[in-house]
Amino acid sequence: MPAPPSAEPAASPFIQIRGLHKSFDSQKVLQGIDLDISRGETLVLVGPSGEGKSVLLKHIIGLLQPDAGSIQFDGTSLCGLSERQLAPLRRRIGYLFQNAALFDSLTVAQNVAFPLIEAGIKNPAEIKSRVQEALEVVELDAHTEKMPINLSGGMRKRVGIARAIVGRPEIILYDEPTAGLDPIVTDVIDHLIKRLQKRYHVTSVVITHDIASVFKIADRIVMLKNGIVYFNGSPDQLRHSPDTFIQDFIAGRSGMTS
Amino acid sequence: MDDSSRGLISTLGRAVLNFINYFGQLGILLGEGFESLVKTKPRLHLMMEQIVRIGFGSQVVVIVTGAFTGAVFTAQSYFKFRDFGIESTVGSIVSVSLFRELGPVLTGLMVAGRVGAAMAAEIGTMKVSEQIDALRAMGVHPVDYLAMPRFFAMTISMPLLIAEAVAFGLGASWFVAVLGFGIPSAWFWMHTIDHTNLEDLSYAMIKGLVFGMLIVVISCHQGLSTTNGAVGVGQSTTRAVVFSSLALLVTNFFLTLLLNYIFPMGTIT
Incomplete structure (x- = not known):
């Protein structure tokens, strides 16, 4: 990505x-x-x-x-x-916060789309496909319309990862x-990083x-x-x-x- | 110098420093807001959202405040004016008071309570849950994203809310004076219109604009400087309402003097 x-x-x-x-x-x-x-x-x-x-x-x-x-x-x-x-330097960096720090007022998809919109991407189809791709990586593509309050701790963390990687940062x-995630999802995240x-x-x-x-x-x-x-x-x-x-x-x- | 005197001077000194520090922080926030105004495009969709929340959402509170203030002021004025046989002129005193003082100040206080508290609580919660850091980490300035849309929304909404409060205040005044106390409607409107002029409207609009700015700057500052978790959010919310209300009342006095210099009372056009 x-x-x-x-x-x-x-x-x-x-x-x-x-x-x-x-x-x-x-x-x-x-x-x-x-x-x-x-x-x-x-x-x-x-x-x-x-x-x-x-x-x-x-x-x-x-x-x-x-x-x-x-x-x-x-x-x-x-x-x-x-x-x-x-x-401009920060836009080259993806950051996953310890508690994910998702925006309460936005849905999962809107949270993940946020860095793209802020980077100036205006094409809705491109935003949608990149959000979908990032959420597929963390296996949350079926939860795009949920609000963060309705997610478990592990799911919030995975949305945070999707938001960190969606902008294709250099670092x-x-x-x-992987704190609070089950061993299988932990393995998924480890493999994702590699x-x-x-x-x-x-x-x-x-x-x-x-x-x-x-x-x-x-x-x-x-x-x-x-x-x-x-x-x-x-x-x-x-x-x-x-x-x-x-x-x-x-x-x-x-x-x-x- | 004994210990108690030293302690008193130290406490006073700290209070003065805190006061200066607070105004310095407000000044920095205003500077960042000005920089945002110059360097970034306004976020229109966020501004529209805030207009709905601040302006549209405050209407019931403002209408009730304006209407019952107009009604009770009419009743009190009528009881006194009746002694002098000038009860048909109640509309004029109610109108001028609503435009110049009661409309802007009471609307401002109600909005400070409703909107200022909500702003400080929402931004404060974002601060303690690292959502503001998340904005910064994505290269988004919190002032651009959080403060400026609220600032624009408030400066647009406040004058309109005040106009609404005054309109409902006058409507309620007519209702009480004409339907309640039997003052002829024509007399009521004649005195009201004769003694209300464009300057009174200017008073209301300028005060609304200034009060709106005060509320939004103080409340956003409280939100953005929140620390210490849920307790901190509670403290910021309380401070936003108290500081906004006090600032509004103090500013109102000096603004009244200034506006009276610009639009002297008694020059009926």
Whole structure:
């Protein structure tokens, strides 16, 4: 679905993050994140809850501005740009919110059509076919006229995914795409992320706590802990890491006994 | 300086800073609205939706307010004017009052309660459920999509709602004066028309426009700055109504002085 890749890969990283700091009141969330994301890769962000994974994702799309540090998106610095200056860059990004953030007042089809209409597509037949295509991908093409309030949590999330991919973005940021979904739909979403990467060279940044999904989709895994990058490497490197925290995290061991 | 004095100065200082900060935020919102006006096309279908919700949906409230205000003001004026034998002139005082003050102010207060609250609650709920972030993530400025259609709808609807309130107020006044108290209809209309002029209508329309803008700016600002979940939505909604109503009443006084300078009372044309 998304636009085909450019013939020559860019020399500089697609997204370059340097020394990113972010605090909310007295709580320091990000304390110096350095991270490069290459065009076409699927990077999975893992780590304990509350360690700033969603905050990092929101910086990549400019929804949050850093206290210090820089973010370059395809060579353009996002820091200090106004909402209107950010708009054209944001249209190149698809974003799945943790709770889907569907518009309550619009139907499923209208929600998915929203990015297309805002991108200036006026042909109703084209909008309809692309909405249908996106909803077929997440297996919700039979629910186009439903309102978000009438959908289950998992269905809302899938509509959110359809809305994120319908505009054929170059990069898709997924904030827990499979949380609350059953194992079969989780597998469908995992395959969708890989399919978008293979077929259209889409860059994906995925936050997930589902370790099975991590190893299924990741080209690279980044673990955040205490506001910094604690681990950055391949799935194999993570699997064979001697670090006890990482091994406990992968195995889901809290150290508590019942 | 003792602790209590220091505490008092600190509290006062914070209040002044909060006041300045609030006006600064309103100023930023107005600036973004102006930028939207200049740089983007108006979203006509959203504006039409809002006109239906703000204008069409407020009619019952506004008609009842206008009619019963006109009726009770006529009754009170009649009781007093009767002592002086000038009861046939009640239409003139009711008309001027409705056009200049009661119509705009009471309609404004009713719309602030009904529409301002709804705006703050709807936008506030969108804010706390990340729908506003979703708009931004898709390259859509929330002011363009949410505030400006409401702004246009309100500036169009408010003068019309005020005109409607005044019309029903005068109708109710005629009903009470003529059918209730037996004042001849011809006398009622003669005094009403003689003492009502274009300036009075201008008062109503200008006040309607200004009050509409106040309500929409304050309510959208409250919605867009909502935090803290459902509790925050409740607080924003309350603040939208209270701040809009207070701003409307204070502005009304200064606007009256200004308009009286432009259209001096007593110059019958």
